Amino acid sequence: MLENPVWAALSGPQACYAEASGDAARYQSDISPFAALADNGDPAAWRDLATLTDYALLTGPSITPGPGWEMAVSVPGVQMVGHGMTGVDDPEAVVLSETDVPEILDLVERAKPGPFRKRTIELGRYLGIRENGRLIAMAGERFRQPGWTEVSGVCTDPEHQGRGLGARLTLALAASILGRGELPFLHAAADNDRAIRLYERLGFEPSHDVIFASYRYVG
Structure with missing residues (x-):
């Protein structure tokens, strides 16, 4: 769960703050810009995300964008x-x-x-x-x-x-x-x-x- 903390939150304890579609979810826009996928490398999940938003902030050890998505900004981080x-x-x-x-x-x-x-x-x-x-x-x-x-x-x-x-x-x-x-x-x-x-x-x-x-x- 810690490797995909936003998905674990939005599909779990913080589901009440989520807008979800299939294997994609995001926080309501006035709460947070973060979105998440059940699998950051699944093209189908990226298609689900496109039904929710055309801009998303994601985090994880690795992210492979699906067709039609392009990276705007990337910042390396560490989880502790x-x-x-x-x-x-x-x-x-x-x-x-x-x-x-x-x-x-x-x-x-x-x-x-x-x-x-x-x-x-x-x-x-x-x-x-x-x-x-x-x-x-x-x-x-x-x-x-x-x-x-x-x-x-x-x-x-x-x-x-x-x-x-x-x-x-x-x-x-x-x-x-x-x-x-x-x-x-x-x-x-x-x-x-x-x-x-x-x-x-x-x-x-x-x-x-x-x-x-x-x-x-x-x-």
Whole structure:
């Protein structure tokens, strides 16, 4: 399941957020740009995807686009898993809700953690740290599948980086995930050595290489 986490989520615990057709599914567009196929190399699944959208962001160890699809952008990444790690609750972390979305989107614009849309917060628990009432850091849960929850959206306002806020929130989320009897996992860009080293210090271990790639249907 971890090798195809979006499909495991959309065909499982997060099916309520999916638009699906045969062996293809995608998140509702105001939740996430991610889509998934039961098999990233199956031409029939790619045909199913074309009935849902003409643009899709996919992830997996390898992706072979079907006829009529062309890659627009590809970014190498790494998946990391939290086998045996321990989380740490943070007394300063606050649970974020839909009323915080405008502030969250503003922070995302400044810190650029990756795709985040106005309903992304519905996918799981999001925590934030405020200073003088202003949201300066956050992290949350995104892809969920049986036994696993992804930590995502980890970001800190550029003016407050270097204080360990992202690490604190990541550990606080891990504590919550572990408390449910699940394990945390996450993704990072392959060239983001600083983030990978940080996650390793927190107890995450590399699982396998992945790519994040967007595809356009040209018919």
